[in-house]
Amino acid sequence: AQDGEGRLTGLKLSGDQPIQIESDRFEVDETRGVGIFTGNVSVVQGPTLLKSARMTVHYDRDAGSATTGSAAIQRLEVEGGVYVRSESQVATGERGTFDMQTEVLTLSGKEVVLTEGENVVVGCRLTVQMATGQAKLESCKGEGSGGRVRMLLTPGSENRQ
Amino acid sequence: MDDSVMKGAGEERQAQAIRRAERGSEVFARAQRHSRRVRVLKVVLPATAVLASAVFLGYTLLPTLGGSVAGIGAASISNGNLVIEDPALDGFTRDDLPYSVRAERALQAMGSKDQTIALEGIRATLPIDEQERATVRAANGTFDRENNHLTLDSDITFSTTSGLVARLRSARIDISSNALVTEEPVEIEMEGMRISADALRASEGGKRLIFENRVRVELEPGKVRPAGTQKKEGGGDG
Numbered sequence A: 001a002q003d004g005e006g007r008l009t010g011l012k013l014s015g016d017q018p019i020q021i022e023s024d025r026f027e028v029d030e031t032r033g034v035g036i037f038t039g040n041v042s043v044v045q046g047p048t049l050l051k052s053a054r055m056t057v058h059y060d061r062d063a064g065s066a067t068t069g070s071a072a073i074q075r076l077e078v079e080g081g082v083y084v085r086s087e088s089q090v091a092t093g094e095r096g097t098f099d100m101q102t103e104v105l106t107l108s109g110k111e112v113v114l115t116e117g118e119n120v121v122v123g124c125r126l127t128v129q130m131a132t133g134q135a136k137l138e139s140c141k142g143e144g145s146g147g148r149v150r151m152l153l154t155p156g157s158e159n160r161q
Numbered sequence B: 001m002d003d004s005v006m007k008g009a010g011e012e013r014q015a016q017a018i019r020r021a022e023r024g025s026e027v028f029a030r031a032q033r034h035s036r037r038v039r040v041l042k043v044v045l046p047a048t049a050v051l052a053s054a055v056f057l058g059y060t061l062l063p064t065l066g067g068s069v070a071g072i073g074a075a076s077i078s079n080g081n082l083v084i085e086d087p088a089l090d091g092f093t094r095d096d097l098p099y100s101v102r103a104e105r106a107l108q109a110m111g112s113k114d115q116t117i118a119l120e121g122i123r124a125t126l127p128i129d130e131q132e133r134a135t136v137r138a139a140n141g142t143f144d145r146e147n148n149h150l151t152l153d154s155d156i157t158f159s160t161t162s163g164l165v166a167r168l169r170s171a172r173i174d175i176s177s178n179a180l181v182t183e184e185p186v187e188i189e190m191e192g193m194r195i196s197a198d199a200l201r202a203s204e205g206g207k208r209l210i211f212e213n214r215v216r217v218e219l220e221p222g223k224v225r226p227a228g229t230q231k232k233e234g235g236g237d238g
Helices: B003-032 B036-057
Strands: A004-007 A019-029 A034-045 A048-060 A072-085 A089-093 A095-099 A104-116 A119-129 A134-138 A150-152 B068-071 B075-078 B081-085 B088-092 B098-109 B116-127 B133-144 B149-152 B156-160 B165-168 B171-174 B179-182 B186-190 B193-197 B199-203 B208-219
Touching (some): A072 A104, A089 A119
Antiparallel strands (some): A019 A034, A019 B208, A095 A104, A119 A134, A119 A150, B081 B098, B088 B098, B116 B133, B133 B149, B165 B186, B171 B179, B179 B199, B193 B208
């Protein structure tokens, strides 16, 4: 099956800009080493915005507790529909994960949609190397779409594919 | 708790039992004549201090309540209240770390049925571990001995030597279940992270925190080290 490769210049997590997270509720459970944001979760860093219904932060318990600030975040899990927007790209999916160490964001679900301007690409799994913006959209193997990435290019849109 | 601590606690309890038996009854009699208010203070102040710290830092710090009374200023009776000036209490937690609790004043209505004690100018320093300490300040509060509730109804600040500062406008603390509730804005600031919300429920001595209503968390990525990188105080295999 043909996978869409491309560069997503927008979807980047810059190392220096502060991250702001907002939600209706935030629960910290020391013993399980998790922090769970629920209800209108929004994460903003510079131009990048992520919205979802629920985000779980897994942190390394041995490195101190979340409340002493020295905890090291291992990964984020996002559920309940994920919307990620950066300067010019928007990606949506059902679930998402972000591994702090490898800085890889994955969006998955029945229909992962990547939009830039009028160009729409649909697949089942989007993997973005957030440090470089390098992205890979994999098709839905063996499901309805015949294992191909569906790409809709709007004629007349300037960027050459 | 790993078993060495449990074994240690076991041996310690045995030692205490033997000491108590040897001291014999007249000492016990004298202890009984110890005035009620001292016993009250022995319960109230360490509980205030310990709970406030446990709540924020997620460490269960149940001191042996046998803290020694460091000193009591003038005790007086004024308009029907037993007033104790600068009650001070020093003691050691179960892990043998020192704590000290001061209040400017403790007042209890004389002879009244209700068991509440008013505390003014609460200031406590509490151990977190060998290196870190926390100081708790609250302008005033009342302790209801009947159901072990402590209500701190004025600004509370809580700061630790590790750089965490927490500010609350009020707090209701249930000492027996080691839980805290506040329906007023709370702010926690530490190196690289700031949490604010309009309500907080803390339980299990602060191991579980639930922030609600307009929750905001700000992170400095520089400070949020991905797991596995070298920790500040030298690598631990973790």
